[in-house]
Amino acid sequence: MTTTTATPYRSTQAAARDGFLRLLHGEWTKFRTVRGWVVGMVTAALVTVAVGLLGAAGSSISCSGPHGGKCDHSVPKGPGGQEIRDAMTLVHRPLTGDGSITVRITSLTGRYPEGGRQPADGDPGATMLSGVQPWAKAGVIVKDGTKQGSAYAAVALTGAHGVRMQDDFTHDVAGIPGGVSAASPRWLRLTRAGDTLTGYDSADGTHWHTIGTARLAGLPETVQAGLFTTSPEYVVTSNSLGGSSSNGAPSRATAVFDSVDLHGKAGAAWAADVLGGGGPDAPGAADLGYRQAGGTYTLTGSGDVAPEVPGRGSPAKTVENSLIGVFAGLVVVTVVATMFVTAEYRRGLIRTTLTASPRRGRVLAAKAVVIGAVSFLTGLVAAAAAVLVVGAVERSKGFPTYPTPFATSVRVVVGTAALFAVTAVLALALGTVLRRSAGAVTAVVVAIVLPYILAVAAVLPAGPSRWLTRLTPAAAFAVEQSVHQYAQVAADYTPADGYFPLAPWAGLGVLCAYAAAVVATAAVLLRRRDA
């Protein structure tokens, strides 16, 4: 009797390298060879552009004036090329070289239309209530001429935000807080030394406090220095479910200046200008202007010296308007990314995959890298095409567009591509967790697209909209925001107006956090569960 020992079978084939790159190659081959998925990704890009085009095609711009026809929707541009509002009552003298202007303000009062409704013609005072707008401004200004949009620096007392130093429309620094009365006046001073303007304020005219400095590059030798008063439009927005409506009409501010002291080589006489606002013939503009009695100047102004903030009501288009189709593209990407894993469960291919590569976490990682990269590219192409094509259609239809700095455009396009990629990874991970495509697709769409619709299509009022775009994965749409929110401009900064509560990358971070949590869950479940 001899005992035979069985030698276990050993393959003579050399073991294949099980590097991550090979795994990636395998997953890429799976993706590439399923025609439906490739077609799906192309569809995602096409849908993104097509929905944007539909939005542009369905918009029109026209003049509601008595003669109809073409009208000028152009907005004045500031020194930085940004769209601005530059309307005020300005009393000025030319100032050559260095110098300074000092004033005392003893009163700032205002009137505003009740309910934001335009008072009827011929009866301008009938529905005006008395009260000064929070961002009404009166003070001293040094400006590069009286053209709208020219460079300036100003120190101004505001209706409710104390003394501010502002320059070139977008910059704003706070000075002494509090309001003004005859008993407690405010002294303001602005000095020019070359390109540098320095603002001071004081409560008594002897103890001065520096607010800040502004550098206005390229300021000419001779500038206009003087007093100004302005008061922004009074807007009442009624928020409601399924849409909000707003009424707005001009308000007035009246300021009393005395102890005016202009140092330096100044021109002889004061000249008064009403900048913007349609000139003295515009309805209700009769009371704009200034009176001088001895050393006391009383200026009444209306308008605003501030950046233009786009919103629902503004006719001009922003770059994110052309990306309105992104959510539709995301739905398609979600479907493909989910199927990228659920199809394996349905066909049983997952068993082959996990046999070939038993380290399951790496399989999930490879799948995520492949679908993320493909979706990123799809999003990049789709967003770039949408911005270019839809923007061109909007311009050809006569819409003015808000100029977007190149860096912001790049961030919007790349951010949108990242939005596609992270959404795809989230969908893939959720597909791995649920192993069923219908549930996974629905969950992703309900989590990302539905809050976006509720917030952006103004289905919900502003409060819940802000919470939705802060807490849900839909916060990631903030990465498309190109518009700025300015503290010194009162406006409706709601998601429906294009203003998200989180900063662009922070918003995308919220989605990334959700995706990371689901990917981690998927990795654990994939390891623990039977395939």
Place this chain on the structure above:
Amino acid sequence: MRTLRQAVHAEWTKVRTLPGLLWLLAAVVVLTAAVSAGTAAAVRCPAAGCTQDPGRISLTGVQFGQAGAAVLAVLLISGEYGTGMIRTTVTAVPRRTVVLAAKAAVLAGLLLVAGVLAVGGSVLAGRLILPGHGFTGFSPAHGPVFRAAAGSVLYLVLVGLLSLGVATAVRDAAAAVGVVLGLLYLFPILASVVSDPDWYRRLEQVAPMTAGLAVQTTITSSGAPIGPLAGLAVLAAWSSTSLLTALTTLHTRDT
């Protein structure tokens, strides 16, 4: 007739015994009522000039609940395509019309029950919360409120039938859910960016979601793009078109 009854019974057995489907239905009820109650709690009406529609507010959850209804409908049919069960089904009941009719009947019945519970919960929450927030005269006994509530139940059923038709035609679950949710949610977004009033009205009139949800209007407004019942009829047209397409593909296609 007897075949139809048996087919319905068979479909009901499938729904009853498949894991998750009835849980999904429960989720629709809870989600709808919870979102409705949350919205009602978040909204306040100013004493002067209250223009908000209490009907729409108290039924906001339907916008979420419809996603669940759509998924349920998709799972009813695409699950069979996924596993090959559809071949057994059509072998047992060779008449495709009967198969689809049975599925539609079971789905409609389920959604009717879930819809009554979900909408009932929403209206109850609105009845309790809204009067404290400045809304007056919100009561289920009020004609338009009853119409809004009953219409919302029908809305859920019709969205389910629309999804069933799409899923039958598309066969794949993920693609079907994508198509249905895209179809529902595309139009409201598009309408929000379209500035041409004619386009806006047209979009609101033809879109399955915006037109269908017009049934939730409880206050008279002359500017509404479409009336409550006409809106529901638009959605019904979408649903029947989708079911007819499904029937055609079922007849002409191999399973």
